Amino acid sequence: MKFPGRRRHKHYFPVEDKDPLTKQLISANSLKRSYIVGIDQIVVDIEAKVDSSFLTKFGLHRGMSQVIDDETTQALYQELQDKNLVDYEFAGGTIGNTMHNYSVLADDRSVLLGVMSENIKIGSYAYRFISNTSSRVDLGYLQGVDGPIGRCFTLIDESGERTFAISPGLMNRLRPESIDEDLIAGSAALVISSYLMRTEKEDTMTQAAIKAVKCANKAGVPVVLTLGTKFLIEQDPVWWQTFVAEHVDILAMNEEEGFAITGFEDPLLAANKALDWVDMVICTAGAQGMFLGGYIDECWKRHTKHALMPGAITDFNQYEYSRAMKRIDCETPIKAFTHSAPYMGGPDAIKNTNGAGDGALAAVLHDLSSNVYHKLNVPNSSKHQQKALTYSSLSQISKYANRVSYEVLVQHSPRLSRGLPEREACLDQAHWEQ
Numbered sequence: 316m317k318f319p320g321r322r323r324h325k326h327y328f329p330v331e332d333k334d335p336l337t338k339q340l341i342s343a344n345s346l347k348r349s350y351i352v353g354i355d356q357i358v359v360d361i362e363a364k365v366d367s368s369f370l371t372k373f374g375l376h377r378g379m380s381q382v383i384d385d386e387t388t389q390a391l392y393q394e395l396q397d398k399n400l401v402d403y404e405f406a407g408g409t410i411g412n413t414m415h416n417y418s419v420l421a422d423d424r425s426v427l428l429g430v431m432s433e434n435i436k437i438g439s440y441a442y443r444f445i446s447n448t449s450s451r452v453d454l455g456y457l458q459g460v461d462g463p464i465g466r467c468f469t470l471i472d473e474s475g476e477r478t479f480a481i482s483p484g485l486m487n488r489l490r491p492e493s494i495d496e497d498l499i500a501g502s503a504a505l506v507i508s509s510y511l512m513r514t515e516k517e518d519t520m521t522q523a524a525i526k527a528v529k530c531a532n533k534a535g536v537p538v539v540l541t542l543g544t545k546f547l548i549e550q551d552p553v554w555w556q557t558f559v560a561e562h563v564d565i566l567a568m569n570e571e572e573g574f575a576i577t578g579f580e581d582p583l584l585a586a587n588k589a590l591d592w593v594d595m596v597i598c599t600a601g602a603q604g605m606f607l608g609g610y611i612d613e614c615w616k617r618h619t620k621h622a623l624m625p626g627a628i629t630d631f632n633q634y635e636y637s638r639a640m641k642r643i644d645c646e647t648p649i650k651a652f653t654h655s656a657p658y659m660g661g662p663d664a665i666k667n668t669n670g671a672g673d674g675a676l677a678a679v680l681h682d683l684s685s686n687v688y689h690k691l692n693v694p695n696s697s698k699h700q701q702k703a704l705t706y707s708s709l710s711q712i713s714k715y716a717n718r719v720s721y722e723v724l725v726q727h728s729p730r731l732s733r734g735l736p737e738r739e740a741c742l743d744q745a746h747w748e749q
């Protein structure tokens with residue numbers, strides 16, 4: 316496990332300490348590992364630049380992620396080929412991306428659950444998915460299917476807006492019996508998306524996902540839900556509110572999805588509302604950066620050293636230096652929030668915003684899993700006197716998440732090709748010496 320945030324920290328994992336005593340106590344071989352599990356509809360992204368008439372021709376709603384039938388798929392793909400519009404084909408899937416990015420950032424294991432074609436031809440979509448996924452993502456639990464994985468046509472129009480058209484193949488055929496309960500019970504988090512609930516009669520993905528969620532709930536493993544697309548939530552916000560309140564511990568959304576589920580347009584107020592249902596919430600807001608909210612116990616609250624921020628909730632960032640806790644672990648729970656503007660004000664040139672939110676979530680998961688890892692291996696550390704959900708403060712996590720989003724914005728793919736630099740060139744030496 317590579318640790319998130321600043322490297323020279325008193326709690327930074329002591330494995331690398333030169334002290335012979337610590338070395339003796341914790342040899343790298345005896346370390347217990349932490350991992351996270353994600354479930355996804357396994358898809359390859361086929362990205363193409365199109366104009367809005369293309370979307371109209373195929374009956375696609377701009378900005379939405381929608382499922383298309385085989386006939387539309389064939390016609391659409393043919394037109395993309397004929398006009399030579401395909402820019403690139405790469406492994407995708409909102410949770411697939413998140414697991415990949417987590418494993419790249421943490422340099423550690425994540426497990427991806429879903430389906431995979433049993434017979435894989437070199438160059439096929441299944442082959443491409445596997446070869447574009449980090450070797451740290453454990454694909455050993457994928458369930459075989461006799462047919463193709465899904466394809467996600469990622470259509471970018473003149474305005475830069477992206478529209479997803481999903482040709483599902485057999486991506487929704489994950490069966491409940493393929494969910495390994497011990498694997499989930501032993502994980503640091505179970506990560507799912509709202510897309511898993513969009514299935515047809517013959518599909519088993521929703522039942523499989525619900526089984527995994529119930530198993531995580533029973534084992535006390537945090538369930539992390541990312542909302543995927545606002546249109547899905549708008550169809551039945553009350554169902555989603557109830558599902559989130561009953562089964563989800565951490566909610567990730569962008570401001571549009573936040574509005575769809577909470578009714579609040581302001582991302583801070585949407586995050587505030589979501590905390591009535593969950594322990595922690597991430598609300599990304601494009602060029603506005605991101606808001607992160609959570610609970611802390613009165614006795615563990617830490618005041619910020621940053622300026623207090625105005626907003627719909629006065630001084631909302633006053634306790635942003637605190638580590639997030641489960642509400643149930645707080646005697647006197649207080650809601651705490653933080654906001655980070657885009658790293659360095661955002662890149663000069665954005666290559667592609669696709670997956671910027673997935674990247675932010677991967678960073679939050681990295682922090683969460685680091686806490687579990689540290690606790691597994693150094694349970695007596697003073698750090699764990701506080702029963703916290705995260706390794707770092709809300710403020711540090713949100714800066715880290717924004718930093719990762721930036722990295723996604725300056726590259727083409729939603730999947731990171733490498734981890735973050737050990738030291739940021741823009742920060743002076745003194746930052747690392749404290």
Ligand SMILES: Nc1ncnc2c1ncn2[C@@H]1O[C@H](COP(=O)(O)OP(=O)(O)OP(=O)(O)O)[C@@H](O)[C@H]1O
Pocket residue numbers: 543568569570599600601602603604605656657658660661662665668669670671672673674675717720721724
């Ligand atoms: N136009 C922009 N300028 C600067 N930073 C941006 C911009 N758009 C996105 N970001 C950065 O990326 C993060 C996530 O962006 P956004 O809210 O667009 O995610 P999202 O809609 O969930 O993305 P996706 O669903 O594609 O993963 C923001 O918190 C911010 O740090």
Ligand SMILES: O=c1[nH]cnc2c1ncn2[C@@H]1O[C@H](CO)[C@@H](O)[C@H]1O
Pocket residue numbers: 355356358359360380406407408409410412467479481510669670673729
């Ligand atoms: O229905 C879906 N299921 C799973 N993943 C999806 C779906 N629609 C879009 N994406 C995925 O979202 C990522 C960006 O966040 C894209 O890489 C795309 O593959």
